Amino acid sequence: MKPKNNETLLNFIDGDFAANQSGKTFDVFNPATGELLYVVEEADKHIREIAIDSAKRAFKLWSQRPAVERSRILLCAVSELRKRNNELARIECLDTGKPLQETTEVDVATGADVLEFFACLAPTQTGQQQSVGDDFYYTRKEPLGICAGIGAWNYPLQIACWKSAPALAAGNTMIFKPSEKTPRGATELAKVFIDAGVPPGVFNVVHGEAEVGAWLTGHKDIAKVSFTGEVGTGRKVMEGSASTLKDVTMELGGKSPLLVFDDADIEEAISGAMLGNFYSQGEVCTNCTRVYVHDAIYDTFLVRLKERTEQNIITGDPLDLSTNFGAMISKEHHDLVMGYIQKGKFEGAKLLTGGDSFSPDSAPKGYFIQPTVFIDCTDNMTICREEIFGPVMSVLRFYDEDEVIRRANDSAMGLAAGVMSKDIRRAHRVAQQLQAGICWINSYGTSPAEMPVGGFKMSGVGRENGIETLDQYTQTKSVYVGMIKLESPF
Ligand code: NDP
Numbered sequence: 001m002k003p004k005n006n007e008t009l010l011n012f013i014d015g016d017f018a019a020n021q022s023g024k025t026f027d028v029f030n031p032a033t034g035e036l037l038y039v040v041e042e043a044d045k046h047i048r049e050i051a052i053d054s055a056k057r058a059f060k061l062w063s064q065r066p067a068v069e070r071s072r073i074l075l076c077a078v079s080e081l082r083k084r085n086n087e088l089a090r091i092e093c094l095d096t097g098k099p100l101q102e103t104t105e106v107d108v109a110t111g112a113d114v115l116e117f118f119a120c121l122a123p124t125q126t127g128q129q130q131s132v133g134d135d136f137y138y139t140r141k142e143p144l145g146i147c148a149g150i151g152a153w154n155y156p157l158q159i160a161c162w163k164s165a166p167a168l169a170a171g172n173t174m175i176f177k178p179s180e181k182t183p184r185g186a187t188e189l190a191k192v193f194i195d196a197g198v199p200p201g202v203f204n205v206v207h208g209e210a211e212v213g214a215w216l217t218g219h220k221d222i223a224k225v226s227f228t229g230e231v232g233t234g235r236k237v238m239e240g241s242a243s244t245l246k247d248v249t250m251e252l253g254g255k256s257p258l259l260v261f262d263d264a265d266i267e268e269a270i271s272g273a274m275l276g277n278f279y280s281q282g283e284v285c286t287n288c289t290r291v292y293v294h295d296a297i298y299d300t301f302l303v304r305l306k307e308r309t310e311q312n313i314i315t316g317d318p319l320d321l322s323t324n325f326g327a328m329i330s331k332e333h334h335d336l337v338m339g340y341i342q343k344g345k346f347e348g349a350k351l352l353t354g355g356d357s358f359s360p361d362s363a364p365k366g367y368f369i370q371p372t373v374f375i376d377c378t379d380n381m382t383i384c385r386e387e388i389f390g391p392v393m394s395v396l397r398f399y400d401e402d403e404v405i406r407r408a409n410d411s412a413m414g415l416a417a418g419v420m421s422k423d424i425r426r427a428h429r430v431a432q433q434l435q436a437g438i439c440w441i442n443s444y445g446t447s448p449a450e451m452p453v454g455g456f457k458m459s460g461v462g463r464e465n466g467i468e469t470l471d472q473y474t475q476t477k478s479v480y481v482g483m484i485k486l487e488s489p490f
Contacts, residue, residue: 007038009183011047011207012190014054015200020044026180026209031097031327032318032366040183043206051204052221055146055173058201063143063171067123074119074169077196081112081161081189088188090319092157095182097327097366098280099318110447111161111189114465117449118169121470125170134484141474143171144223144247148216150237151178152228153329154283156185162464163226164189164203170473172223175204177216181329183207217241224248224473228285230387231413231458238461249462249472251285252455253387254415257408258288258444259398259430262296264420265442269293270305272418272444273393278313278371279445281326282337282391286416286453288444290377290384292398292408302352302375302395309353313371317362327366328390334367337390341372344383349374349394379407387413401430409435414456418444437463 008025010017022044028037043051062070081088089103096103127139149163156178167174178186183205190205206212210233217225217240224247227237234252241248258276260269276288293301318326328334334357341355354372359365369391377384377394384394398404408417417436421427431439437455440446447453452466463469 009038009040009187009207011041011043011051012187012205013047013051013201014058014204015194018047018050021046028095028181028183029330030094031329032363034331034365034367037094040180040207042208043177043212047206048212048215051175051206052146052219054201055175055204056221058199059143059145059173061199062168062173062202065171067125067169067171070169070171071119071122073197074115074122074165077192077198078112078116078119080192080196081108081115084188084192085109088157088185091184091188093318095156095184096153097318097329098283099323099326101321101324102280104321107155107158110449111158114162114449115165117465118165118470121467122169125470125474127476135480135482137478137480140477140479141170141471142477144473144475145172146222147172147174147224147226147473148219148222149174149176150213150216150225150227150229151176151186152285153179153181154280154285156182157189158185159228160186160189163228166464166469166473167226168198168202170470172473173202173204175206175216175222177206177208177213180207180209213237214240217246218243220244222246226464227251234460247472249454249464250460251453251464252415252458252460253389253413254285254287254455254459255290255385255387255411255413256286256288256416256418256436257290257292257411257434258418259404259408259420260291260293260297260301261401261419261421261423261426262294263422263426264297265422266297266301266304268442269420270301270308272420272440272442273305274308276418276444277393278309278325278391281328281369283329283389284445286438286445286447288416288418289388289392289394290408291393291395292404293395295397295399298397305373305395306353309371309373315358315368315370316360320362325371325391327363327368329367331367333389334369337369337388337392340383340386340388340390340392341369344374344377344381344392344394347381347383349377349381349383351375352395354391379410385411401426405430405433409433412457413459415459416440
């Protein structure tokens with residue numbers, strides 16, 4: 001099969017596209033139409049070698065640049081990203097199947113925001129100095145070297161920005177492997193970096209599947225791996241990284257709870273539940289797929305949730321700006337999510353709405369699934385325990401605060417959580433007891449550059465965004481200075 005425009009996407013190494021020698025390629029499809037979009041060259045032995053060589057050379061140059069200069073260059077990339085917002089948003093829409101309405105507002109903008117944040121922080125990094133008797137020591141924050149970024153398919157450009165921003169700001173170089181389902185976002189970012197004046201080799205993009213990711217995690221010249229993906233893959237990446245004792249950042253999956261108390265603003269709570277289940281057609285790691293609703297408002301909540309889900313969600317061609325709900329990333333993922341829906345039915349959950357795949361008139365061949373709400377769910381159902389990564393909300397009834405906190409925490413994962421309540425003391429008291437890396441109170445899903453994000457328990461290791469993340473891309477060197485004659489017993 002040939003893509004309509006005969007496009008072949010190459011690996012991006014040392015400031016330019018580079019052809020492989022194996023001739024091996026793979027296909028990328030539009031999830032909303034099932035059409036072949038383009039083919040991509042795999043990173044073979046030759047590409048991998050030149051990627052490492054160029055990142056090594058670039059590290060010598062980039063790490064020596066004054067931080068203020070790195071900052072200035074990265075800020076040019078921020079302007080370039082914002083200038084190209086609509087063009088990049090369209091690329092993300094075609095690759096991921098999510099609505100252009102979203103990618104135009106969020107995907108590129110939140111990537112640019114994080115790059116801006118870390119570019120501004122770069123010159124603020126300092127060491128410390130302390131006298132110790134007659135002598136003294138000082139510390140230097142030094143970059144790690146070549147970092148690897150491995151991304152998931154749900155926010156391709158944004159994930160590439162979130163990983164490269166702190167890495168490059170701190171003086172590292174990065175080799176990034178996007179998901180083979182969505183390889184264009186990271187490639188576009190690489191072009192933006194070059195246009196902005198980032199030296200060739202500072203950000204290389206290699207394409208391929210698991211095997212290319214595994215090569216990166218096991219490579220002796222790579223100092224750190226920042227990974228976004230499933231818990232199971234994260235485990236493999238950690239194992240691979242252990243061979244050379246690499247530093248790792250892991251942004252993994254979740255099964256996050258939303259706690260709706262009886263004093264909550266019901267409409268706002270429904271907004272939170274819908275945002276946290278149906279935005280990006282449910283393909284978001286922090287989704288609050290377990291919605292615990294207090295018994296006193298349970299029935300009213302369900303009536304309005306059903307009305308709003310059935311009336312306000314517009315599914316169809318993601319390129320149409322009125323569409324606010326898109327297609328699943330692939331046929332396989334569509335089938336996986338449908339499998340969970342079948343399991344939910346089989347295990348006795350009741351369908352409030354949705355529960356089927358469907359073909360909108362404007363995109364009849366896409367991998368669409370209806371926004372689905374199961375009610376009267378119990379904690380042990382498969383749909384309440386495993387990450388689905390699709391538009392499937394499970395609603396559970398609760399009676400008191402301690403009970404719901406215990407049930408919310410009864411998960412191996414701990415990425416995010418939400419509390420809906422007008423009682424300020426209760427909201428904070430509950431948030432403090434929830435085992436999650438991110439807790440939203442009367443809000444859901446917003447992730448500004450300033451706020452650290454990452455998971456408790458099996459949802460992750462380390463953080464992205466926020467001031468602390470910059471330190472995770474440096475290592476501290478202590479320099480001890482002897483001021484008096486060195487005495488020795490020898
Ligand atoms: P995967 O874990 O399947 O893949 C993630 C990336 O890892 C892809 O680039 C993949 O390559 C690569 N990969 C696969 N196997 C290996 C391996 N053995 N070694 C190194 N790399 C490998 O995740 P998905 O892409 O399916 O993304 C969905 C998952 O990501 C969900 O679990 C979701 O919760 C999580 N996620 C977490 C976020 C967070 O911030 N916590 C944010 C977004 C998503 P390829 O796909 O090309 O085979």
